[in-house]
Amino acid sequence: MSTTTSHTSEPDGPAGGPVRPGRIIQNEATTEIPVHLLFRDEPRPAPVALKPAVVGRRHGTGEQPRLRRPATPPRPAPPGPAPQVDADLAERPARVLPGAAGVLAGACGLAGCAATSWWAGVLPPLVLEALRLPAPAGSGLGPLQWAAFAGAGALGLFGFGGLARGRTGRAWVLDLFGRYRGTVRRSGLLWVNPLLLRRRVDVRLRHWRSEPVPAADASGVALRVVVQVVWRVRDTARAMLGVEDHETYLRECVEAALARVPVETPGGGRRAGDSAAEALTRLVASDAAPVGLEVFSVQPLRVEYAPEVAAAMHRRRIAALDAQHRASVLTSVVDSVEDTVTRLTMRGLVELDDYERKVLVKDLTVAFCAGRGEASP
Template structure:
């Protein structure tokens, strides 16, 4: 008796089994029967996550391969290089310093002088003539002992601190104060002031200033070498950053102007006025952004003189003369043609002459020669 195994995936109309008795192995049925299939790429069936590729420049979108049904893959975007921002030290920010009116220093100095005189009278070292002149009674004195020396030291210190801390504040100038290398504030007040004499003072000019540069290398929109003289209007806005945040803020300003001229094309004076204004605005914007972190405020950077570089001046001068000459010739030719056309039109429309094509051509030629000769003659 033969044994058959049920097949769930096989059609009952076409059973397939090997003939044989009991114990005969039965061949498993085919899973797909009488079906027309296409070839499935193996790399799509067993594709894992892609391994991290080395840093190689590739397009943003990779084209899909034909016949595989693979969707377009997005590539790694190219890194964007950004200009690093200048971040100044947050501690270097201008703040007002503590000062006293000058009267306090004067009083302290006079008090020290008075203390020294009183100590001298106490010790008996003040001459009798000086005592009579000052109206002090003659005192035999107790001599120079420890108490007298201590009184001298106190009075002298008071006088030195009083007179040594006096300073005069002027309009447009500021004092930058520091103690043992630490910034202690800025004084912008005017008049007689008293500051701690132990503080180091550095004077800063905060007035509106202008700087006229020398001949700085530059280029126009076509890359022709130029020499440009610019006028920079600026001032110190933050004294702490200008004097302590950088070694020389004026030198840094000059370097920023030269760097801006290397990036901005400059037009010659004979060019369009709008181009010159655009160059000045671009220079002002670039220089102001570069020097702002060091406490300098730039109001205007304008080219005041633009000329060709010495190595290209002769060639560009000849080219410019040739261009002007060609422009003048084109203008003169247009004027002559208009004059000839107007003359011939008036003669024919008013019926003064009747011309055929040949006669019209001859008349136009003669009038053109006559007008060109008249315009070419020197005045």
Template sequence: MSTTTSHTSEPDRPAEGPVRSARLIQNESTTEIPVHLLFRDDPDPAPVALKPAVVGRRHGTGEQPRLRRPAATHRPVPRVDPGLAERPARVLPGAAGVLAGLCGAAGCAAVSWWAGVLPPLAVEALRLPLTSGAGLGPAQWAAYAGAGALGLFGFGGLARGRTGRAWVLDLFGRYRGTVRRSGLLWVNPLLLRRRVDVRLRHWRSEPVPAADASGVALRVVVLVVWRVRDTARAVLGVEDHEAYLRECVEAALARVPVETPGGTRGPGGAAGETLTRLVAADAAPVGLEVYSVQPLRVEYAPEVAAAMNRRRIAALDAQHRASVLTSVVDSVEDTVTRLTMRGLVELDDYERKVLVKDLTVAFCSGRGETAP
């Protein structure tokens, strides 16, 4: 019997269509997005600046509140003419003015001798030759004017400079310089001189309105240590630099809370540092240098003084009573504990309460207090 082995050939597989290079995701709008683009590795991803989400908060929705930028709190800085700055003025030593004045006086005497109007006694004293003189003509008057002008300019420009004082020179409204030298000087007499005190100065103010951190009205007396650093800006930059400084102090006190009377840090504290910084910043553009602004005396305003004093006295009284009561309780506890530990008495709860009450009354009476 022969076994016939039949080789059954597998049916031919249908021809596959074109092979896709990448899988695709197709959405409802027939927009195809390659999958490999969603998961590709970018070696150097470009940074993307993300802005904070800004949404409006609606009650009960759980949405985040709207982000707001903080409002600008910078105050405008006072400015003056940038070209206005102190510079030294051109002056001469006093000897030059004295010499010019003497020359003018000698010239007047010589013209008088030339014109023949010099008294004989003066001619003999000066040992000048006698002359009939040419008389007072135009030439003599011109010589008189020149010699007199020289004498006036020489003697009229003499000035005495002092240490700690300065002159701001002004010619027809134009700044011509500052004189800080001391001794005998000659300054052009046509220049307008304005004396300025450049020494270190202290100013004690009158009671100025202020407020504490709670808004209670106060009256504060401050001590300001300052000096004029730039004379040109202090004299020409503002109308009155001393009044300007006072207004700066008042404006700073209106913005800075001051410690109430009897505070832990005293009348000054942190308020003095803040006041110094604010006043120095406001006064620097006008040539003033402020070293210190310290409150000396702080008191309540008259309209709230009576109420605040009663409140303060009540607080002090409550604090004193609390301290006395704490001391009494500690003494009673120590006494009862010692009596019990040494076995001097055996007390139940009722007797312990009675003993504590009696000891409290006794200790409070000894301290001048009434039993609670």
């Protein structure tokens, strides 16, 4: 860019004398800027929001103008659809009656069968004499008697067949032709519709101990972990109709969690083990919640190296312990030598120059190391 300075003539001032021409900077785009404007002390203007500007093309290059657009933050991705939960698999109480209703219905059925037998005249004479009943007026089993027998028998079977005993800590999942009909958590003598299929569920707190499960530490070393899971069935409908075997499902959840959470190597710190247990509990609980299982804790009981790396890691650990022991012994020897030399010189027992001090330190170090070596075995 070439800059030229041009002198322009201006009219005379008020005194009639010549006026000094102003200096102007001029570029090739014919933009003139007075020089005195470059050094004016003016307050800084307030910031103004900038709009997209067009950058001019460069002369002689053939470059087209470019539109400079302001950067806009990326739009967040729309959230995924929420998981749909089948309302039929949510636990709800089943309709049951007290056991006295079933006993009463069964007794009425038996009484109806006995009355029909007397009416049909099929009761033995000994029974009539024992019960002091009059002689029947009927002459055998007819259509009416058979209908009465069927009704009374069905009532008795329906009454006694629906009796059930509920226990604390156990529940029944009722199913009719493959459709969920409710859950019974009550205790005592109950009457449940005998046409419903009953599936007993244990809702007490349970412990499950796994077999050695493959895992890895933060460095990728293969491990075998034995895990104990404390869990219980919370939603009986989902637990019975959602999965086939609870322990198999828990084992798969534990294996998936161990594949994502690094486990502390044998002999590691307690704090790292607690953090791994919390992470495992959180992952397994989130995986087991959709099928109605509530997981309270997942604790690694035993952590050991995999058979293929156990020998190498054992040698490595022994070498690390040996190096640590040697470092501690050397530190103790150096401290003892320093303390001995300091006491000898401070109390004035010996006067040593640099060479004698080095010899004394060497001899004391050898003596202390030999003494520690004999005491170690």
